[in-house]
Amino acid sequence: LVGKTINNRLEQQICFLVEVDKLKTIYRKNYVIGTDRRETDAEHSWHLAVMAMLLAEYVDDYPIDVFKVVKMLLIHDIVEIDAGDTYCFDQQAGVDKDVREQAAAGRLFGLLPADQSQELRDLWEEFEQKQSPEARLADALDRLQPLLLHYHTGGKSWQENGITSDKVRERNKRTKDIAIELGQLVEQVIQDSIARGYLRK
């Protein structure tokens, strides 16, 4: 990749790190606040990692392994480089999402040395299973972050995609079970979005 004399392990790591640059070319449905362009997966992942640093304290069974949450969030969307961004409200595309993402995880994490490949695959599987406190917080933040962006962009993306408050509430329903204050925040943002006309009731 960058010459033949660096060691094989480092070469695999750099190959992976160059490949995942593509996460900056995957665009999501939601807009960046104050702009008319959509957010990239890389930006979304950064934002989530910062949220985890600051909001982990709200998890009811705190302390949890916050670094694990951060690592999960940093890598949770990497499979979308091959599998694409499946819009969360799209039932159709959701059907073969699992198959596409498993293949993507195999190829992408497989670029790394075996130990790190396994570590990232395990983090991603744990995130996908949404069972551990760390994975449940990561999942709740992955739903809260776009909610905040939708709210602060006047619900533009909700309106473009005909999203109603029921769908948003359904999508964020498990947040209160992992962190009660974050669950209250979700409900307040939804209600205020309806009141302001950003979101259809």
Added chain:
Amino acid sequence: LVGKTINNRLEQQICFLVEVDKLKTIYRKNYVIGTDRRETDAEHSWHLAVMAMLLAEYVDDYPIDVFKVVKMLLIHDIVEIDAGDTYCFDQQAGVDKDVREQAAAGRLFGLLPADQSQELRDLWEEFEQKQSPEARLADALDRLQPLLLHYHTGGKSWQENGITSDKVRERNKRTKDIAIELGQLVEQVIQDSIARGYLRK
């Protein structure tokens, strides 16, 4: 911000998290691989955090606190929301950079509750001082990441800004002192960039 009933601490945290969305609107000099658009600070910060996860093992006095490195990198450019991106090869703009960034750190981290405000300020100051092993690794990665992107975009940004190999070598000279293999990688990328005509000797 999002209603009046959420507690004050959470409101401050959300206010900060919404404010730092602006990191997605700060564009750097380097391009995203395979595109003709520049990278945002948020994307850069995400990429660095993933690099730290995978490359921390090369630090000569390993083990270090990898989570600290990741946290530093996630927040290291937030001051640029107010202070702007100072191009690393621009001597002129560098002069009042410190004053602008200190003011920015005060306002931005000051949005948070006092304890988290202090924690992030301390992380940022430690990063800026480049003394601890964690800060030195973070700094080395902050220089290695754009080097990899310059290389994989044919040196486009180097050419636009008249950058020569001496300047790139000078900018990355401390990497070998914190992680010898990463220092070798830097030198190989520079030499290969010259050989390929991406970078002027």
